[in-house]
Amino acid sequence: MGELDSAFIQDIEHRPNLKSTEPVGDGIPTIDLSALTIADTQKLASEIGLACQEWGFFQIINHGVPLKLQRKVEKVAKEFFELPSEEKRKVKRNEVNPLGYYDCEHTKNVRDWKELFDFLVKDGIVIPASPEPDDKGVRTITNQWPQYPPEFREVFQEYAKQVEKLAFKLLELIALSLGLPENRFSGYFNGHTTSIRINYYPPCPFPHLALGVGRHKDPGVLTILAQDDVAGLQVKRKSDGEWITVKPTPNAYIVNVGDVFQVWSNEKYQSVEHRVVVNTVKERMSIPFFFHPGTHVMVKPVEELLNGENRPKYKEYNWGKFFVNRSRSDFKKLEVENVQIEHLRL
Numbered sequence: 001m002g003e004l005d006s007a008f009i010q011d012i013e014h015r016p017n018l019k020s021t022e023p024v025g026d027g028i029p030t031i032d033l034s035a036l037t038i039a040d041t042q043k044l045a046s047e048i049g050l051a052c053q054e055w056g057f058f059q060i061i062n063h064g065v066p067l068k069l070q071r072k073v074e075k076v077a078k079e080f081f082e083l084p085s086e087e088k089r090k091v092k093r094n095e096v097n098p099l100g101y102y103d104c105e106h107t108k109n110v111r112d113w114k115e116l117f118d119f120l121v122k123d124g125i126v127i128p129a130s131p132e133p134d135d136k137g138v139r140t141i142t143n144q145w146p147q148y149p150p151e152f153r154e155v156f157q158e159y160a161k162q163v164e165k166l167a168f169k170l171l172e173l174i175a176l177s178l179g180l181p182e183n184r185f186s187g188y189f190n191g192h193t194t195s196i197r198i199n200y201y202p203p204c205p206f207p208h209l210a211l212g213v214g215r216h217k218d219p220g221v222l223t224i225l226a227q228d229d230v231a232g233l234q235v236k237r238k239s240d241g242e243w244i245t246v247k248p249t250p251n252a253y254i255v256n257v258g259d260v261f262q263v264w265s266n267e268k269y270q271s272v273e274h275r276v277v278v279n280t281v282k283e284r285m286s287i288p289f290f291f292h293p294g295t296h297v298m299v300k301p302v303e304e305l306l307n308g309e310n311r312p313k314y315k316e317y318n319w320g321k322f323f324v325n326r327s328r329s330d331f332k333k334l335e336v337e338n339v340q341i342e343h344l345r346l
Contacts (some may be wrong), residue, residue, distance in 0.1 A: 004209055004210060007110070008110070008113055009210065010110055010214065011110075014108075014211075014214065016208065016243070017243070018207060018208055027235070027244050027246055028051070028055050028059060028244075028246060028254070029050070029051040029055065029059070030058070030061060031058050033062050033064065044173055045174070045176035048177050049178070049269075052261075054238065056256055056269065058256075059246075060255055061249065061251070061252045063166055063252075063253055064162075064165070065159075069158060073159045073287065076149045076152050076156070077117075077198045077200075077285060080117065080152060080198070088101045088103075088115075088146070096139075097142070098118065099142070099195075100143075101116070102115070102116050102118070107215075107216050108216065112212060112213050114212050116197055116198060116199050116200065117146075121160045121196060122191070122194070124140055125191065125193055126138050126139070127139060127320055127324055133321065163196075163224055164289075167222060167224060170255060171189075174257070174261070174269075178268065180302070180304060188293040191294035192291075192294050193292040193293065193294065194289070194290060196287065196290070197287070197290065199286045199288070200283065200284075201232065201276065201284040203279065203283060207279050207280055211275055211277060212278045212284070215273050215274070217259055217273055217274075217340075218259065218271060218290065219260070219322065219323070220260055220291055220292040221261055221291045221293060222261065222291040223255065223256050223288050224289040225253060225288045226286065226287040228285050228286070229250070230248070231246070231247060232276045232286070233286070234275050235273075235274045236274065238270070257269045260293065263313075263344075264299070264300075266301035266313055292323065294320075297320075298317070298318055298319075299322075300312065301314060313345060314341065314344050314346060317344055325339045326339065
């Protein structure tokens with residue numbers, strides 16, 4: 001079996017306890033969006049608000065994304081990762097363009113046991129040239145699409161449209177759950193930087209040492225995750241800090257609030273740590289949709305939620321600069337931990 005490359009090995013305190021990787025039935029809440037009529041909107045918003053407060057995660061069923069399209073997406077994604085390495089590397093990302101195929105992702109400076117493919121929902125976005133506050137330079141990043149499978153681009157662009165619609169609906173429900181107008185956050189998504197990632201986790205001979213993705217919190221607004229029937233996602237339960245394995249629900253999406261919502265809500269809703277465990281036998285695939293604002297957006301607690309007893313807990317920051325800083329640390333191991341919203345606490 002050989003030895004595991006040390007780049008993949010987690011520190012002892014972050015290695016998974018394989019005895020606790022069986023999915024639990026009474027985990028994160030499941031919310032049925034088929035009840036989305038005028039009368040039930042407020043009830044749904046309340047359910048989502050409670051899930052955001054207690055877990056930071058929830059599953060949604062009857063979400064409106066066509067099942068046939070979901071199956072197509074899974075098929076072409078699988079076909080792409082089955083291609084020879086030299087074919088996949090024709091669309092390999094680099095430090096300048098963070099889009100395309102990659103097999104050396106780092107989380108918390110430890111290499112992840114996975115391959116991935118990233119693309120933007122809105123192609124050709126203009127981002128800051130660097131994370132330095134005084135650098136006013138910009139550059140454009142564009143998608144690179146594989147030649148094979150030939151329908152890859154068309155299928156994923158259609159999928160992106162459908163999940164984007166769902167993301168805006170969830171954004172409205174979460175705004176209502178905070179007692180705000182449903183369109184309160186919509187303006188932050190002009191020129192949004194949303195991306196989709198396809199994760200492929202091959203079987204791992206050392207699941208007690210490595211992780212598919214190390215512990216982390218998502219930096220954006222919302223993540224909407226499709227996954228197959230192989231368990232792997234673990235969420236850190238807020239009530240006791242235990243790692244809970246999420247049981248896959250057929251055709252459901254898993255939604256979590258990211259750091260931006262933690263700041264906007266002034267910590268009423270918190271971004272929660274999660275990770276992915278691997279196994280020796282089965283490959284696994286997941287497809288997160290990372291809902292991100294425009295690069296111009298200054299992120300800060302929403303004024304309507306503040307008062308004398310609820311003072312702002314975060315300094316204002318620019319999403320574009322934050323986004324560029326985080327993208328760099330995914331690409332290679334850095335000497336220091338990448339920027340976190342904890343560094344911006346007042």
